[in-house]
Amino acid sequence: MSSAILQKLNSDHKNIAKILYCFRAEIKEYEDPEVEPSLTQIMNILDYISTVPERWHHPVEDIVFKRLLEKHPPHSAQIRAVLREHEDLERLTQELKTAFEQVSLDIAVPISHLYKTAHIYLSRQMLHLDAEESVLFPMAEEYLDENDWADIEQEADVILESYDDAARKAYKDLCEEILDFEAE
Ligand SMILES: [Fe+2]
Ligand SMILES: [Fe+2]
Numbered sequence: 001m002s003s004a005i006l007q008k009l010n011s012d013h014k015n016i017a018k019i020l021y022c023f024r025a026e027i028k029e030y031e032d033p034e035v036e037p038s039l040t041q042i043m044n045i046l047d048y049i050s051t052v053p054e055r056w057h058h059p060v061e062d063i064v065f066k067r068l069l070e071k072h073p074p075h076s077a078q079i080r081a082v083l084r085e086h087e088d089l090e091r092l093t094q095e096l097k098t099a100f101e102q103v104s105l106d107i108a109v110p111i112s113h114l115y116k117t118a119h120i121y122l123s124r125q126m127l128h129l130d131a132e133e134s135v136l137f138p139m140a141e142e143y144l145d146e147n148d149w150a151d152i153e154q155e156a157d158v159i160l161e162s163y164d165d166a167a168r169k170a171y172k173d174l175c176e177e178i179l180d181f182e183a184e
Contacts, residue, residue, distance in 0.1 A: 002137075002141050003141075003144070003149040003152075003153075004149075004153070005060065005064065005149060005152055005153060005156060006064075006137055006140060006141060008060075009057065009060065009061060009064070009132075009137065010133070010137065012052070012053065012057045013129050013132070013133060015052070015175055016049075016052075016053050016057070016125075016129060017126075017129060018175075018179060019045055019048055019049065019175065019178060019179075020122060020125050020126060020129075021182075022041070022045055022178050022179065022181070022182040023042070023045045023049075023118070023122060024122055025182050026038060026041050026042050026045070026182070027042075027115065027118045027119065027122070030111060030115045038181070039100060039103060039104045041178065041181050041182070042100050043097070043100060043101070043104070044174060044177065044178050044181075045178055046093055046096055046097045046100065047097075047174070048171065048174050048175060048178060049093050049125075050090070050093045050094065050097065051171060052171050052175075054086075054089075054090050054093065055159075055162070055163075056159065056160060056162075056163045058086040058089075058090070059159045060156045060159055060160070061082075061086070061132070061136075062083060062086065063152050063155045063156055063159075064140050064144070064152055065079050065082060065083055065136060065140070066083070067140075067144060067148055067151070067152055068136070068139060068140050068143055068144060071143040071144070073139050073142075073143050074139075075135060075139070078131065078135060078136075079136060079139075082128065082131055082132060082136060085124070085128055088124075089121075089124060089125060089128065092117075092121050092124070093121075095117075096114075096117065096118060096121060099114050099117070100114075
């Protein structure tokens, strides 16, 4: 039976993946000159990504993966790469946010470049989830013991303190709004 933290990280991934699919659908609209992508939807998605995964999911993973590195497991280079990627993805989210904000303000932004950047960002996000689910989470399960998980939980509690009921409700509502928009 995997730890409660791993189960939570895995279930976070399900929501993150759904949000990424919505982003892909929205970005795809740039391929059709007849369709106007919704900037509100794109900004909602980037707001969600810069908050739920980046404030409450990545930092908890960082604790797990750093603890895992202390066990000298195989693939340590890949673990380090995933840790670095959290920083890279967070930077890219901010860059995309700025670029789409400029689009919404009618500031000239080369759309084909933005479209390409958004595509690369999406594949990196998807590959990231995949690497964690197929390699890092199973390794954490294998190498970390009960004491490790108890320590990790304590550290994670500090991060998750700000993920209180009000924040949970606000971002659950935002997630639903994003999914509903795409389902229409
Ligand atoms: Fe991650
Ligand atoms: Fe993750």
